[in-house]
Amino acid sequence: MTVNSISFPHPVLGNGDDISDGSISPEISFQISDESIRVDVTSLQTGHPDFDRMIEAGEAVWHLRVQCPRTYMREDFFESGSNKTFHLEGVDFEGLVTIEVSLVTTTTLATYRPQGLHEDYGEEKFRLGRGEVVGIGPRYQFLIDKIYDPLKAPVSSIIRIEEGEDSEGPFTVALDTDLIMIHLSKSDYKEYAGITDRVPTVIHSALVLPVLADAIRQIEDYAESTLWAARLKYLLDIRDIDTEKPLQAAQEILFSPIARTFREVNMRLDKGDD
Known part of the structure; x- marks a missing residue:
């Protein structure tokens, strides 16, 4: 919950220090x-x-x-x-x-x-x-949000990765839609499609983590207009994650993606799966 200070032409209880006695906290x-x-x-x-x-x-x-x-x-x-x-x-x-x-x-x-x-x-x-x-x-x-379960699939219900219109170049991110949309170039999307089910932790570390951190940094700007911001805010609240450091908060949401990526890559290298 938040409290806003508003300018009134008369003293109002609960508005800054207008009135020192009493409070409203239902x-x-x-x-x-x-x-x-x-x-x-x-x-x-x-x-x-x-x-x-x-x-x-x-x-x-x-x-x-x-x-x-x-x-x-x-x-x-x-x-x-x-x-x-x-x-x-x-x-x-x-x-x-x-x-x-x-x-x-x-x-x-x-x-x-x-x-x-x-x-x-x-x-x-x-x-x-x-x-x-x-x-x-x-x-x-x-x-x-009747279909959203923040404990099951927090990332897939907030972020969607799709093929963009550019044949090559860096990915782009749209935050002004219901879900956070990551658009990969056609060449990058082809490579992404080949690994998404094989090494998902790499996707989390290389792509989802920086995008999610940036979304947390801007969450208040989209809190009332997009579904992803409402879902993400709810997820942060129920897990009591501090948003003062967005990159650290994103890692908590993704359950330490860097550490999981290191373990997965080392395991595949040890098995000779390259």
């Missing part, structure tokens, strides 16, 4: 099937007396927004309690889904001034209309 869990997605949101609370009073008095309500960039689906839910369960149609969502949690006003507030304001606000009081954001929580993301 717990969100998912149950996913082909037909439906159940989302359970608990611990919808602020820990701030002024905002808790506003919710209890009906002056503010929780706003849960679900968005799926891949299918352009967006749904909004409102809740005044501390827990909320809602269901989504499974067919309407695919790829990375984002849930944003905020607290919005339901009426006009003539003198909005919650306690714990940053000193920069001085003694100013604010007049807010209906629908104004007064609190924001983290942004939660989860992956809807």
Whole structure:
């Protein structure tokens, strides 16, 4: 989950250091099937007396927004309690889904001034209309990919190697498609086809490893628009792989491809299989 700082014309709980007291950190869990997605949101609370009073008095309500960039689906839910369960149609969502949690006003507030304001606000009081954001929580993301098993074949479900249009020359990489596409020249692809099933670790070391490292380096740029980025981000998260060093992260995903290549090549040389 991530938190974004946004510029508002009034102080907002959870937005940087606008307000020092309280916080918004609900717990969100998912149950996913082909037909439906159940989302359970608990611990919808602020820990701030002024905002808790506003919710209890009906002056503010929780706003849960679900968005799926891949299918352009967006749904909004409102809740005044501390827990909320809602269901989504499974067919309407695919790829990375984002849930944003905020607290919005339901009426006009003539003198909005919650306690714990940053000193920069001085003694100013604010007049807010209906629908104004007064609190924001983290942004939660989860992956809807019904055929993807990250523990079985992480590379084949992220990267595809195909023959390109050039007769010779270096390979090219496309990251703006659903899968990472590696296009080999026609001459290179012919050689690749002859070894791909015989020495797959060599393919991992020579081709997949550098491409995967570069993809990890740029993953945030494609996280909401491509399926490979959503899958790769999910894989990195469930295996708790640090992305600060993309080349090292790529080696972890591929289970030490260099070491496996060395062992395979040495084994073939020892057997005289060249």
